[in-house]
Amino acid sequence: MINEIGHNCKSKGDCCGFCCTKIENFNVTIGKNNILEKVNVHIHCGELTAIIGPNGAGKTTLLKAILGEVDHTGALIYIDAKGARTGHPLIGYVPQHLDFDLGSPTSVFDIFMACRTSIPSWIFKPRSISASVAVSLAKVKAEHLLHRKLGTLSGGELQRVLLALALDPIPDLLLLDEPVAGIDHNGLELFYNIVSELRRNYDLSIILVSHDLDLVARYADRVVLMNKTMICSGSPREVFSDERTSKIFGMSWYKLGHEIKLPSANYEGDI
């Protein structure tokens, strides 16, 4: 079903992992508090970079700074592999939750239409848009949800719909803010399987803010540990066996990280 090639690559061989998004020296200060200090992250296309850290580490703030919603210093630079298109990346964002009253009469189609066109969606329902939204939803195995009301979707279904929305159009950089609650384990597995598949097929650069270290260990290509600033980064194995990670997340992780073989981590307990 999914066999298109990455948006900025003319052929499969072109997707080289050399497109790069650089977050350079991000600082965010709100009032007198330094929320983020000197954050530097390089993200390559075709890679899922997970950002982990304790509560209040500034993970969500980093996403908001990348989106340009929070004032920050430092630069966000996107470099195409061939240098053809350089500058600010096109960003897709999957929010942690919706602020909306989900019981209100708004269908999946409605929010896609609101994104795609300036034709007032409260009056018209163009057939051409219906068809292309169904194609977008098919990418996340959610085409059957097209006319469902948002409030009737399960947490996992809503998350997939929001993913499809973020991929419409295919962005240079995809930001995923993982929901803390409301999605069962199967829903999360399906979501991450789809994300992994899309990453390969579209050569996406993905930043994932996650609270579930188990899933990070299994699906991330690179892990960045931060706590107001960047503490360490590398492959999941490197970061999870780092002493600083175990200090931040507690001893249980330190031990488990050594005992079990990443990336098929399987542990009990909530972190």
Next chain:
Amino acid sequence: MLDWWYIIVDILLPFHWMSHIFMKNALLAVLLVTPLFGMLGTMVVSNRMAFFSDALGHGAFTGIALGALLGIIQPIWAATVFSVFFAILITVIKNKSKSSTDTIIGVFSSTAIAAGLVIMSYGGSFNKYSSYLIGDLLSITPSEIIMLSGTFVGVTLLWMIIFNRVLLASLNQSLAASKGVNTLLVEIMFTAVIAIIVTITIQWVGLLIINSLLVLPAAAARNVTQNVRQYHLVSILIAIVSGITGLGLSYYWNTATGATIVLVAAFFFFITLGLRNRFTV
């Protein structure tokens, strides 16, 4: 000026209660005002802004008091300017502040209503303004109806232009921002347009119930609809039907028109609440 309308009404509605000119005027006003309330109310309800829109009504009340104080013959213009300013102010503060928005809105709302009452009661002349509390739809004049038609066209056009962006901004601000929506601007336009229609209609509907007119039709429609098109359609229809029914009932019962309209809308709400389960997919 409205002779064509009087002829149409005489042909279509040859009833006793429609034989008076003031009732024909009021009917036209109802047909112009209620659809706007039904339309904008959908987003007020979806965004859980009922309290916020109530505060906008209070801002409009203060505006009218200020207009009267400044000696402007038509206080409505001063009121509109003030309440738009008030709406922008609380929208911006709501966005910048981290503390509970309920508290902020409450503070502004009560300050506005207190200031309005103080100004109006200055020199013991409050009785002159008490009509703003209850409203008097039957007093509407043809020139005011012309102004309402302009408002109707303007607000409908604006809603056609900004609705998609308002919907995105209310789903999630960051999501909207990633799609290139200026969320603060969109939110300001939305609240400003509510402030405008609330201010313009407050003299006919009345401060005490104007918010109900905004919330009830949409709340009723919310119970039985699945998408934004149905939502708007049903909300607007309920608003119009409540408006006409309320106008007729108030004539026979000799009651305040605005309140009677709201009562009919409330009746629709409870009906749809009962039907809710049949419409749930």
